[in-house]
Amino acid sequence: MKTTKPLFSAIVLALLLFSSTTILAQDDAPERPEFIAVTTNHWNMDKEDFKMSEWKAAAKEYHEKVTMNNEYIMGASMYLHNMTADNTEFLTVQTFASWEDIGKFGERSSELENEAWPDEAKRKAFLKNLNSYYANEHSDEIYAPISGAKFMAEKPTKDMLCYVRKSHFAFPEDGTMEEFNKLRMEGNAAIVQKNEYVKAYYPNVHAWGSDKTEFMEGFFLDSMADLDKMFDRNSELMKEAYPENEANKAKGKAWGKYFTGVHGDYLYTFIHDLSK
Template sequence: MKTKHTPIGVLIIFLLLVNTAIVNAQEKPVIPAYVAVTTMHWNMEMEDFDMDKWKATEKEYLDKVTMKNEHVLSSSFYLHYFTADNSEVIYVRTYPSWDAIDKAVTRNEELEKLAWPNESARDAYFKKQGAYYSNEHSDEIYAPIPGAKLLPQGSKEDYITYVRKSHFAFPEDGSREDFMALRTEGNEKIIQKNEFIRAYYPNVHAWGSDRTEFMEAFYVDTLADLDKMLDRQGTLAEEAWPNETARTARNKKVSKYFTGIHGDFIYRRIGVLSK
């Protein structure tokens, strides 16, 4: 099928091609090229489920495999807090390149055999691990875009994670330059100055079911801080654009790049299971 590219369509392509890897002499956190999000589900028929035992099982895999896989920049688990499905278990991995995704799979297999050299023991571990989950899962791959506020490298803190999924509108009168200028200005004046936001990660669709998706993840300490964060966003916007008419005009310019439809999801990051 032939795709029609509008100016904002060119913008999305540009964002996906942005080289966002950031490494300096102080070894600051690296912004990945791709983020893989797997939505799994608890096995709701498991009668002897124990959260601590689940964490211990996944921690064993983290220590023996994921931590040693040089192709995986980071990984983390997120559990349902306020979403439409209480069975959700979100598993996120980040990669420095598209090629690294395939390499990571091969490297996992190698490390699994090193971790459990006895085949029977290896099979027993994966049977125990798999018993926690249903057979249903889905995968999406996103591409980070500039404007992130990063967690410290190796953070093991639990965080409330608010995910907002919006959708691009592809306006005929839009442009990459206009969108990026609006977004950069808003990011600098609001998100980066909001003291309740511990981390922020903006991502666009790279591979999956909906190319219009714009996914933002906000990390805060507590659920109460989420309310404070949202209130603070409004206050910072008023401080940045004190003239109400100018502020309204700017909001109108930003809103034309989106459909106006978005979804809200709140998860709990499991810090101990994070790389």
């Protein structure tokens, strides 16, 4: 598998200079959330009667009766481990229009649970069974989406591969918003938007959590087979957009100062029928 760093996968300086609200206001794309909450969960490996099919049936029932009806959740999705360092992990992602909605969605979910399962005994039994699949351990990060996304043409009707790339800010003293955004959006238009294997692309920066340097990009592909094809196509598009000359060498050097060079790669399976 190829893991070469494409030109467009750099760190976004925007978070350092502007609020996420300002960034979003500059974007003419369709309405997007202001915050994205990513929870890394873990399976309960001690559950003796663990059946993935039964878990999914329960998770889907909760999704349809609660998550889909919660007006404070703009979007929701679930991602299962594919190729990551921990095979017990899975991600739940929820998007929100505002910080206030993050504080409201939990209470609303409780109300919807009571409506969906009015019999208290049955409600407790259902939730106990669903929660029995999960370990107590989890961690949360909140990100802010930025401009440059490639939106899904239509809601997926099948599971997809989600390639996540986490890079890190370098905080250059001589960096400027004008220079960075010019380079970033130039590379985005020439490579991300033109790569037919990338069905959707979502760049996000740290908003609240453990690492303020983190920049997370999500690439959605039809299949694992398309991963290498995406990298090959990136290389082709890069050569077309940035032929070897002194001007492009200078761009590459300017671009490089905005990130540390350290990154991590993760592959997840996006569950299409557990998404909002």
